[in-house]
Amino acid sequence: MSTTQRRLRPSMVAAVVTLAMLATSAVTTLGLSSAAGAATATTVFYLDIGASVSVGVQPTSNAPQGQPTSRGYANRLVTLEAARGVTLQLTQLGCPGESTTTMMTGADKCYRYPDSQLTDAVAYLRSHHDQTGLVTIDLGFNDIAPCLQAMTVDAACVSQNLAQLESQLPLIISALKAAAGANVTFIGLNHYNPYLAGSINGLRGARFASQSVAVLQQLNDVLQQVYDANGIAVANVVKAFDQNAPRTSTVLVNGRLIPANALVACSLTWMCRRGPYGANLHPNNAGYEAITDAIAALLPNW
Numbered sequence: 455m456s457t458t459q460r461r462l463r464p465s466m467v468a469a470v471v472t473l474a475m476l477a478t479s480a481v482t483t484l485g486l487s488s489a490a491g492a493a494t495a496t497t498v499f500y501l502d503i504g505a506s507v508s509v510g511v512q513p514t515s516n517a518p519q520g521q522p523t524s525r526g527y528a529n530r531l532v533t534l535e536a537a538r539g540v541t542l543q544l545t546q547l548g549c550p551g552e553s554t555t556t557m558m559t560g561a562d563k564c565y566r567y568p569d570s571q572l573t574d575a576v577a578y579l580r581s582h583h584d585q586t587g588l589v590t591i592d593l594g595f596n597d598i599a600p601c602l603q604a605m606t607v608d609a610a611c612v613s614q615n616l617a618q619l620e621s622q623l624p625l626i627i628s629a630l631k632a633a634a635g636a637n638v639t640f641i642g643l644n645h646y647n648p649y650l651a652g653s654i655n656g657l658r659g660a661r662f663a664s665q666s667v668a669v670l671q672q673l674n675d676v677l678q679q680v681y682d683a684n685g686i687a688v689a690n691v692v693k694a695f696d697q698n699a700p701r702t703s704t705v706l707v708n709g710r711l712i713p714a715n716a717l718v719a720c721s722l723t724w725m726c727r728r729g730p731y732g733a734n735l736h737p738n739n740a741g742y743e744a745i746t747d748a749i750a751a752l753l754p755n756w
Contacts, residue, residue: 496756499582500542502528503575504592508548510742513724513731520736530746540756545578545621547571553596572626579633583591586756587638589630590749594619595645598669605662612669616676623680641752642676642681642688646695648735651725654714663716687752694744695722
């Protein structure tokens with residue numbers, strides 16, 4: 455008998471069989487582990503819609519009045535979720551200056567009729583209907599901003615525009631929800647009050663800041679009512695900016711008592727900046743981070 459044809463002793467056969475079973479078990483276990491690992495890797499589409507804050511507008515050296523940046527809350531949310539093992543595939547459709555009216559008509563800086571941010575958002579949601587997704591909605595401020603100009607409040611304008619917001623935002627939400635699948639999470643945002651920062655600019659600024667409080671409260675009340683009626687959670691940006699603090703809370707600055715929430719508005723926006731950029735309504739990096747945290751508090755476990 456040649457060496458290649460020798461019979462294996464029973465003990466050797468048993469050893470070979472045992473090794474084969476162990477190898478098969480190891481391969482099977484590795485395969486299951488790989489499959490389990492693949493199952494835990496989560497990818498979620500993220501549709502970010504709204505106005506300038508939704509696209510991270512900040513003043514820059516190229517655009518002192520502000521331009522979209524990659525330092526907004528949506529970008530930060532992508533980074534935050536990545537640390538949790540969730541990949542957010544971000545699509546931003548927001549347009550600076552967008553109101554609920556321009557959202558629907560496209561009469562803005564970014565869209566032209568018959569195209570609009572709303573038609574693009576609906577088309578996107580339809581094309582991702584069967585996927586897990588997140589939609590953040592940041593609208594409302596530009597509906598009332600035209601009513602607060604030159605440090606005065608036009609009460610009639612506020613009343614008319616809030617009524618329009620109350621009628622139009624539900625139509626926008628209905629169109630978005632009709633296009634979205636069952637696995638899409640919607641989060642609305644309420645709005646911080648940048649005008650509080652006016653309190654540091656003498657009596658006139660303090661008076662305007664005080665008047666603006668009621669207007670922004672009305673705006674946020676309408677937003678809360680509409681989102682509640684449509685089953686949408688609201689990211690509490692007002693709380694993140696510490697603007698729920700009592701108005702009587704003050705801080706002594708340069709011999710003057712300044713509302714504490716006015717100083718927070720200064721620290722989280724560009725409203726109190728001097729130099730080449732000047733005052734600007736938009737959040738700074740710290741402000742966008744605060745908004746990110748408010749949204750993140752409402753995210754599901756994907």
